[in-house]
Amino acid sequence: xxxxxxxxxxxxxxxxxxxxxxxxxxxxxxxxxxxxxxxxxxxxxxxxxxxxxxxxxxxxxxxxxxxxxxxxxxxxxxxxxxxxxxxxxxxxxxxxxxxxxxxxxxxxxxxxxxxxxxxxxxxxxxxxxxxxxxxxxxxxxxxxxxxxxxxxxxxxxxxxxxxxxxxxxxxx
Ligand code: IMP
Ligand code: MG
Numbered sequence: 001x002x003x004x005x006x007x008x009x010x011x012x013x014x015x016x017x018x019x020x021x022x023x024x025x026x027x028x029x030x031x032x033x034x035x036x037x038x039x040x041x042x043x044x045x046x047x048x049x050x051x052x053x054x055x056x057x058x059x060x061x062x063x064x065x066x067x068x069x070x071x072x073x074x075x076x077x078x079x080x081x082x083x084x085x086x087x088x089x090x091x092x093x094x095x096x097x098x099x100x101x102x103x104x105x106x107x108x109x110x111x112x113x114x115x116x117x118x119x120x121x122x123x124x125x126x127x128x129x130x131x132x133x134x135x136x137x138x139x140x141x142x143x144x145x146x147x148x149x150x151x152x153x154x155x156x157x158x159x160x161x162x163x164x165x166x167x168x169x170x171x172x
Contacts, residue, residue: 123141
């Protein structure tokens with residue numbers, strides 16, 4: 001039987017969203033932004049964060065091939081859905097649920113840089129520094145967590161648990 005052990009409460013997450021939005025607003029000083037959510041895991045975070053930002057925002061999404069039902073990366077990253085907006089000369093903020101090995105983010109940064117945004121930055125709700133195999137610089141981090149598999153607040157295991165308002169460690 002899989003068990004969920006609470007790691008971050010809904011209140012902790014919401015409070016951190018307040019702080020991150022304030023940091024991001026202070027950084028961009030009212031410049032228009034493109035928020036680029038990485039599907040599907042970032043949907044809750046993008047929603048909470050975007051509602052708190054005062055800067056004018058456009059919203060778009062990208063999606064990569066997923067882990068399938070496995071709990072570790074296949075090491076292959078393929079784009080499944082590209083963004084629709086033209087990001088040339090725009091300030092782009094990638095919105096990630098979690099940075100684990102850093103592989104996905106490294107590929108995404110490489111790809112987007114070829115499209116000449118005015119700036120390219122990353123906000124990640126969660127980071128697992130111990131899991132990193134690819135150095136990926138995160139500009140704004142919600143929480144650093146241990147190298148354990150987590151679900152909730154957008155994060156899934158086999159498409160389950162995304163809708164939870166809190167984050168928990170999944171053990172089977
Ligand atoms: P990375 O390429 O290894 O950094 O991880 C990319 C993606 O794997 C993340 O954006 C998540 O969608 C997924 N992932 C990594 N760790 C977890 C986890 O602990 N729970 C659920 N999904 C995860
Ligand atoms: Mg993701």
